Amino acid sequence: MLLSEKPPKLVSPLIIFITKLQNLRRSTLSVLLNLPSSLLALVLILLFVYNSFYVFSIILPFPAKPPPEPAIFSPPNYAGKPFPKWAPPFRSSSSSSSKIQSSSVMYVVKEDNAPMFLKSTTSLASLQKPTNSIMSKSKFQRPRRFKKQKRKLKAIPIETKLPLFRSQFPTRMREFFSGNSSGSSCKTRFFMTWISSKTLGNRELLAVESVFKSHPNACLVIVSKSLDSNKGLEILKPFLDLGYRVMAIAPDFDYLFHNTPAEAWFIGLRKGDVRPGGVSIGQNLSNVLRLALLYKFGGIYLDTDVIVLRSLSKMKNVIGAQTVDFQTGNWSRLNNAVLVFDKNHPLLFNFIQEFALTFDGNKWGHNGPYLVSRVVSRISRTPNPGFNFTVVTPSAFYPVHWSQIQSIFRGPKDDVPSKWLLTKLQHIRSHSFALHLWNSQSRRLKVQKGSIIDHIMSDFTICYNSSSATSSLSL
DSSP states (O other): OOSSOOOOOOOOHHHHHHHHHHHHHHHHHHHHHHHHHHHHHHHHHHHHHHHHHHHHOOOOOOOOOOOOOOOOOOGGGGTTSOOOTTOOOOOOTTTSHHHHHHHGGGGSOOOTTSOSSOOBOGGGGGGOOOOOHHHHSOTTOOOTTHHHHHHHHHTSOOOOSSOGGGOSHHHHHHHHHHTTTTSSOOSSEEEEEOOSSSOOOHHHHHHHHHHHHHOTTOEEEEEOTTTSSHHHHHHHHHHHHTTOEEEEEOOOHHHHHTTSTHHHHHHHHHHTSSOOOSSOHHHHHHHHHHHHHHHHHOEEEEOTTEEEOSOOTTOOSEEEEEEEOTTTOOEEEEEEEEEEEOTTOHHHHHHHHHHHHHOOTTSTTTTTHHHHHHHHHHHHTSSSOOOOOEEEOHHHHOSSOGGGGGGGTSOOOSHHHHHHHHHHHHHHHHHOSEEEOOHHHHTTOOOOTTSHHHHHHTTOOSSOOHHHHHTTOOO
16 A cells, blocks of 8 residues: 555535536527527528429429410301301402402502502511410409509499490480481591590590591591580580581490400409509500491591591591501501491401400500501401401501601791701691691690691681690690
8 A cells, every 4th residue: 555645535516516507508508609590591491492392393284274366257267157146247358359459549648658558567476476364364463553443443434224225325326327416417427535534625626626627527426424414515516516516425335345355355344354454444445445336337436636637538448557667668567546447347346356355454555556457467467368458558647657746846947947847748738638646745745836737727727726726735
């Protein structure tokens, strides 16, 4: 036994407890300090797993009914099946085509660098794909402006309380055209639409006056609920006092759309199955209303910013080109501001069908000028379509492009603009049947003294003279 060896010291239980307590405290602090980074890592792992399932998952398409494609109605489309009650009469091109085509030469305005007849071009191929607004979105999706759109729909003048056989619209139209009140029937029927709560301004009154200056024995129907009132009668009184036949009547959409493809579209609009979109619903209603009016009654439709310069009474089944491809000589865009068609014309029916099947309330022009361009372009590529109509050159109805409309409101400032102004004015008066003012681009323009519009306005004196209108014709 060594004398230097000492016995080991015994650790006190209190010291052991304190040591464990310190270790526990360090572990707790470590966990608490690392908890945020641990949770963040867990969230990132969950997101990674979710994205992996989303990217690599296989979505099985459910069988769905494809949207109907616009069709051109001809006998082969209904082989073996009876015609539906709303199908338009098919007109063979063999019996009357030669007669109409030969007589339609007088309806085409000849330009210096434009052909007499305009053929369709394939530059509108990108517009041919139809879209169905009902099938494009889920019924559970609601656009941001849905409440605002519902308020717009409530403001639509819809006559739905009376059944068709009790509606006053067809009775009033029939009596007006037959001349029961005036004793003479209408030789030429004109239609305008005004789906607005505002009253007619100087520009619209100028358009009305231009109709009667070129067609003293014509009848003009302005389809408008706001004008079918005592206030509207007061506005039109100067024309009535001079013996001109003009009538404002509230639209009966149920009657006008009955037995046409627009009937189902309008029912869907009222039920909320068709979204009106961001474009004014009044503008789109006007697009289809003009087609229905001509299809039911036949005649001439004019926008309220179209000034008639010469008689349109000899035109038959005519639509105007807005622009022309100068390399090919074919039209590249049509417009629906001026339409001249017979009652029940099959092209009108195709326009209405295209409107109902491809309606898109979020694209400006899709249901108007682009629509007629799509349909006519498609028909022109079909051999022997059986439609008899004429496309006239831009100088007939649209002698001034919308991008240059400001030029005809400006007066001359020196000799060069003055010569151009007189040359352009002479060309419009000698080659054009009407002048479209492109209201969306010119509503705020002032008519300057000596401008082309000032010269044209000097020819009209029913409601105002040129000097008073010069300062007020700005819409």
